[in-house]
Amino acid sequence: MQNAKPLPSYLIQRYHGWRATTYSDNKAWYRRLAESGQHPRAMVISCCDSRVHVTSIFGADEGEFFIHRNIANLVPPYTPDGKNHGTSATVEYAVQALKVAHIVVLGHSNCGGIKGCHDMCSGTAPELLESSSFVGRWMDILRPGFERVKDVDEADRTRALEKEAVLISLENLMTFPFVKTAVEDDRLTIHGLWTDVGEGALEQYDPAMGRFVKI
Amino acid sequence: MQNAKPLPSYLIQRYHGWRATTYSDNKAWYRRLAESGQHPRAMVISCCDSRVHVTSIFGADEGEFFIHRNIANLVPPYTPDGKNHGTSATVEYAVQALKVAHIVVLGHSNCGGIKGCHDMCSGTAPELLESSSFVGRWMDILRPGFERVKDVDEADRTRALEKEAVLISLENLMTFPFVKTAVEDDRLTIHGLWTDVGEGALEQYDPAMGRFVKI
Amino acid sequence: MQNAKPLPSYLIQRYHGWRATTYSDNKAWYRRLAESGQHPRAMVISCCDSRVHVTSIFGADEGEFFIHRNIANLVPPYTPDGKNHGTSATVEYAVQALKVAHIVVLGHSNCGGIKGCHDMCSGTAPELLESSSFVGRWMDILRPGFERVKDVDEADRTRALEKEAVLISLENLMTFPFVKTAVEDDRLTIHGLWTDVGEGALEQYDPAMGRFVKI
Amino acid sequence: MQNAKPLPSYLIQRYHGWRATTYSDNKAWYRRLAESGQHPRAMVISCCDSRVHVTSIFGADEGEFFIHRNIANLVPPYTPDGKNHGTSATVEYAVQALKVAHIVVLGHSNCGGIKGCHDMCSGTAPELLESSSFVGRWMDILRPGFERVKDVDEADRTRALEKEAVLISLENLMTFPFVKTAVEDDRLTIHGLWTDVGEGALEQYDPAMGRFVKI
Numbered sequence: 125m126q127n128a129k130p131l132p133s134y135l136i137q138r139y140h141g142w143r144a145t146t147y148s149d150n151k152a153w154y155r156r157l158a159e160s161g162q163h164p165r166a167m168v169i170s171c172c173d174s175r176v177h178v179t180s181i182f183g184a185d186e187g188e189f190f191i192h193r194n195i196a197n198l199v200p201p202y203t204p205d206g207k208n209h210g211t212s213a214t215v216e217y218a219v220q221a222l223k224v225a226h227i228v229v230l231g232h233s234n235c236g237g238i239k240g241c242h243d244m245c246s247g248t249a250p251e252l253l254e255s256s257s258f259v260g261r262w263m264d265i266l267r268p269g270f271e272r273v274k275d276v277d278e279a280d281r282t283r284a285l286e287k288e289a290v291l292i293s294l295e296n297l298m299t300f301p302f303v304k305t306a307v308e309d310d311r312l313t314i315h316g317l318w319t320d321v322g323e324g325a326l327e328q329y330d331p332a333m334g335r336f337v338k339i
Numbered sequence: 340m341q342n343a344k345p346l347p348s349y350l351i352q353r354y355h356g357w358r359a360t361t362y363s364d365n366k367a368w369y370r371r372l373a374e375s376g377q378h379p380r381a382m383v384i385s386c387c388d389s390r391v392h393v394t395s396i397f398g399a400d401e402g403e404f405f406i407h408r409n410i411a412n413l414v415p416p417y418t419p420d421g422k423n424h425g426t427s428a429t430v431e432y433a434v435q436a437l438k439v440a441h442i443v444v445l446g447h448s449n450c451g452g453i454k455g456c457h458d459m460c461s462g463t464a465p466e467l468l469e470s471s472s473f474v475g476r477w478m479d480i481l482r483p484g485f486e487r488v489k490d491v492d493e494a495d496r497t498r499a500l501e502k503e504a505v506l507i508s509l510e511n512l513m514t515f516p517f518v519k520t521a522v523e524d525d526r527l528t529i530h531g532l533w534t535d536v537g538e539g540a541l542e543q544y545d546p547a548m549g550r551f552v553k554i
Numbered sequence: 555m556q557n558a559k560p561l562p563s564y565l566i567q568r569y570h571g572w573r574a575t576t577y578s579d580n581k582a583w584y585r586r587l588a589e590s591g592q593h594p595r596a597m598v599i600s601c602c603d604s605r606v607h608v609t610s611i612f613g614a615d616e617g618e619f620f621i622h623r624n625i626a627n628l629v630p631p632y633t634p635d636g637k638n639h640g641t642s643a644t645v646e647y648a649v650q651a652l653k654v655a656h657i658v659v660l661g662h663s664n665c666g667g668i669k670g671c672h673d674m675c676s677g678t679a680p681e682l683l684e685s686s687s688f689v690g691r692w693m694d695i696l697r698p699g700f701e702r703v704k705d706v707d708e709a710d711r712t713r714a715l716e717k718e719a720v721l722i723s724l725e726n727l728m729t730f731p732f733v734k735t736a737v738e739d740d741r742l743t744i745h746g747l748w749t750d751v752g753e754g755a756l757e758q759y760d761p762a763m764g765r766f767v768k769i
Numbered sequence: 770m771q772n773a774k775p776l777p778s779y780l781i782q783r784y785h786g787w788r789a790t791t792y793s794d795n796k797a798w799y800r801r802l803a804e805s806g807q808h809p810r811a812m813v814i815s816c817c818d819s820r821v822h823v824t825s826i827f828g829a830d831e832g833e834f835f836i837h838r839n840i841a842n843l844v845p846p847y848t849p850d851g852k853n854h855g856t857s858a859t860v861e862y863a864v865q866a867l868k869v870a871h872i873v874v875l876g877h878s879n880c881g882g883i884k885g886c887h888d889m890c891s892g893t894a895p896e897l898l899e900s901s902s903f904v905g906r907w908m909d910i911l912r913p914g915f916e917r918v919k920d921v922d923e924a925d926r927t928r929a930l931e932k933e934a935v936l937i938s939l940e941n942l943m944t945f946p947f948v949k950t951a952v953e954d955d956r957l958t959i960h961g962l963w964t965d966v967g968e969g970a971l972e973q974y975d976p977a978m979g980r981f982v983k984i
Contacts, residue, residue, distance in 0.1 A: 154537055370740065
């Protein structure tokens with residue numbers, strides 16, 4: 125691996141600062157986490173977007189959330205075909221090995237992946253249709269969601285699709301036999317959230333209302 | 340989606356606390372992030388492990404890092420087969436759409452996924468060999484790494500494999516044509532890090548030394 | 555321009571060192587900054603004093619802070635008289651063109667400009683009263699601040715005036731219509747800091763307490 | 770000053786990190802700087818642009834450079850009219866009080882202020898002509914520079930203007946009687962530099978060649 129470069133020095137300085145303060149003040153906790161292993165209460169499936177920090181929103185410290193982040197917080201349907209499926213592996217590990225009590229899918233506003241999916245499905249982003257487009261093929265997971273929102277007013281459609289991405293992920297989660305069993309046995313609950321980055325709002329899906337409701 | 344449940348109230352309370360303080364004090368920044376879009380400097384590929392918060396270690400706020408988290412911070416080799424590849428989609432989006440200047444792969448000590456890979460390859464975890472094991476099939480990505488460390492002393496072998504996971508990921512990153520081109524054009528640099536959760540140590544891969552070196 | 559001289563060779567050597575190391579290691583980031591433009595999160599108004607490096611205190615790298623430095627970190631009141639006003643131009647550019655989310659005014663201990671203002675207002679520096687004294691006329695901006703601290707014990711008066719300089723600047727910032735509007739619309743927040751050079755302390759103005767409080 | 774807000778918490782954490790490491794390791798130097806005052810060797814006049822850190826390029830520590838930063842690193846002509854002139858005050862303080870040995874004017878590529886000046890003078894940015902435009906009135910200082918480059922090929926004109934900004938500033942510096950005297954007495958030398966942000970190049974003005982030459 126000859127291509128690896130040294131870390132920029134401002135990050136090295138910040139790391140040393142962290143070690144001299146946050147780490148140093150909490151050494152006992154970090155050591156215990158290392159020795160006793162992690163026992164997170166919840167798994168969070170969130171977007172890679174740099175603007176969404178679930179640990180900040182929920183004041184979560186090291187050890188609290190097992191966090192998977194991918195483009196547009198999507199979970200594909202259960203497909204045990206012997207190929208590698210990174211997201212499915214995180215769900216399996218969280219439920220089977222860590223036995224988390226909650227899986228939270230957290231969508232968000234201004235999502236670039238969702239916008240891409242919208243444009244691809246509307247025919248204005250042909251490059252995402254290419255077989256070689258990883259983003260396009262990943263966003264295929266959300267195609268059934270696009271079908272459900274295509275008659276929504278154009279101004280509101282992307283936002284509606286962001287929320288569908290959460291619902292599609294929850295639905296796909298339930299296709300995993302070990303998730304379904306754990307939910308039915310009351311050993312696991314699943315939750316759908318959507319946050320507005322600019323307004324700091326948080327909404328959760330309410331099955332009784334059939335829509336997302338502000339918290 | 341009838342299975343979605345309301346969020347536990349302790350999380351709702353923490354969210355309201357965050358909104359009344361952190362969000363409220365930084366509203367201007369969140370709004371600008373929403374309106375002007377994200378311009379993250381770096382992508383970080385880290386583990387889902389609840390004990391590793393890269394934003395804490397590097398004092399990074401919203402908008403700074405585009406973060407993908409999966410089991411064992413692995414990147415699979417470039418495989419444009421038209422199937423969905425969540426990790427490859429994150430790399431493509433970071434490099435092609437966001438044009439990040441750095442990709443940092445951050446491994447860590449006490450990694451459950453790496454331990455599983457070690458056991459699977461050593462023959463003590465036959466369940467991970469099942470075709471239906473998502474974790475097993477995901478950890479197959481690291482098999483070439485296991486070959487390289489299998490003669491290491493057993494006491495040190497898992498740790499060595501954790502570091503190989505970082506190197507394998509860097510190597511696989513370079514199989515993506517758009518990553519290779521960007522690295523060769525000096526528009527992207529890649530970095531390999533490994534952190535010791537209990538000791539708060541940080542090491543980076545130094546190609547000249549051929550090993551990880553403490554920062 | 556016949557008077558320009560070659561740069562001292564120690565600076566040329568240091569530049570070549572920087573180019574071979576820091577620049578070379580971070581070339582991708584510098585190129586992106588050049589091509590995609592700057593998107594700084596904050597403007598910092600700080601003193602020219604050689605002892606105050608805001609980028610060091612906050613571990614900030616290129617691209618992070620838009621920095622104006624003048625004598626005593628002063629902002630004059632809004633005066634759109636068609637004359638050239640360098641500081642007002644920096645504020646206008648930061649808020650209107652760059653749309654920064656924060657303006658931080660950073661005062662400091664042992665400030666020579668503030669000491670001069672104190673002496674001028676106390677009558678012990680008549681040369682600063684001359685119409686031709688640029689420093690004197692610049693420090694006139696702080697005269698209302700001197701009025702507020704003139705009854706403070708002499709031992710503490712200069713330090714009190716350093717902090718008044720921060721408050722006067724924040725007050726003057728609010729006289730710019732585009733600053734006021736942005737603050738009222740929650741698109742900009744303003745912050746008053748003061749640092750003790752020798753002690754490495756940092757204080758921020760707390761409106762509820764009506765004074766600077768140690769961070 | 771009721772509008773001041775608390776500093777974002779990531780900056781507070783970074784500050785504590787700096788204090789526990791950089792400050793702590795260099796306490797003796799910071800204390801001496803506080804007690805013995807600053808004795809900078811050079812004044813640097815640089816742009817506010819977040820991408821240009823003169824302390825990084827020249828490896829300069831606290832105490833070394835007295836730094837004034839404004840839009841487009843401009844110095845206005847000597848105008849002792851009793852009004853406040855922030856830039857002139859910094860020059861006066863550096864030369865008369867600190868007796869610096871060098872004044873370095875550092876221009877740079879991709880300068881937004883210079884681009885604005887170019888557009889204003891070309892007639893494509895009428896808003897900058899408004900009497901109330903602080904940026905426009907500040908960039909008026911560079912109008913004589915625009916006259917000199919207006920016949921340059923359009924592709925190269927902005928870059929040529931960035932370099933003229935450095936020369937105009939050096940010329941204007943020489944209109945200050947105390948600068949002229951100090952230069953003639955060999956107590957002060959002045960230097961014109963221009964840096965290419967993306968390429969990390971540094972050029973200096975060579976009066977014999979009549980142009981900027983790569984260092």
